[in-house]
Amino acid sequence: MVIETNKVVAVHYTLTEGTAEGQMVESTQGREPLMFIFGVGMMLPEFERNLSGLKTGDTFAFAIPAAQAYGEYDNNALVEVPKSMFEQDGKIPDGILEVGNMLPLQDQDGNRLTGMVAWVGLDKVKIDFNHPMAGVDLYFTGQVDSLRDADPSELAHGHVHGAGGHHH
Numbered sequence: 001m002v003i004e005t006n007k008v009v010a011v012h013y014t015l016t017e018g019t020a021e022g023q024m025v026e027s028t029q030g031r032e033p034l035m036f037i038f039g040v041g042m043m044l045p046e047f048e049r050n051l052s053g054l055k056t057g058d059t060f061a062f063a064i065p066a067a068q069a070y071g072e073y074d075n076n077a078l079v080e081v082p083k084s085m086f087e088q089d090g091k092i093p094d095g096i097l098e099v100g101n102m103l104p105l106q107d108q109d110g111n112r113l114t115g116m117v118a119w120v121g122l123d124k125v126k127i128d129f130n131h132p133m134a135g136v137d138l139y140f141t142g143q144v145d146s147l148r149d150a151d152p153s154e155l156a157h158g159h160v161h162g163a164g165g166h167h168h
């Protein structure tokens with residue numbers, strides 16, 4: 001059996017920035033492996049392309065450029081807004097406008113999005129709507145932990161059931 005569409009794949013991986021020696025972002029080492037149904041759009045397409053055809057026990061190491069991961073950093077997604085936008089009953093709640101805070105917001109069409117407070121001035125703030133990993137080249141190393149066919153209910157739900165997956 002090899003990794004292909006509709007297989008339930010479990011992998012251990014370590015994600016670093018840029019190269020294998022880059023800053024570590026996350027790792028499953030010492031934890032449960034990442035489990036997902038292959039080929040149903042749950043993962044980055046480039047991530048799946050690099051795992052396609054591997055068998056249980058195979059190791060992998062590959063890079064995904066930012067443009068094919070979470071996108072290039074977009075300067076237009078860093079917007080300056082008046083602080084008064086965050087007032088509730090005429091007052092800005094304590095602690096919400098601090099650099100690094102993630103704020104749930106809405107655009108003019110009512111779509112929910114999350115922005116990070118990037119800069120706080122006297123009466124203006126800059127909110128960054130880029131994905132936190134925008135502009136970052138990803139580097140994955142790891143090993144295929146297990147592999148099996150997805151069952152029909154998993155394919156219908158689009159997620160993994162049982163150990164390492166959804167229980168319901």
Ligand SMILES: [Zn+2]
Nearest residue numbers: 157159161166
């Ligand atoms: Zn389900």
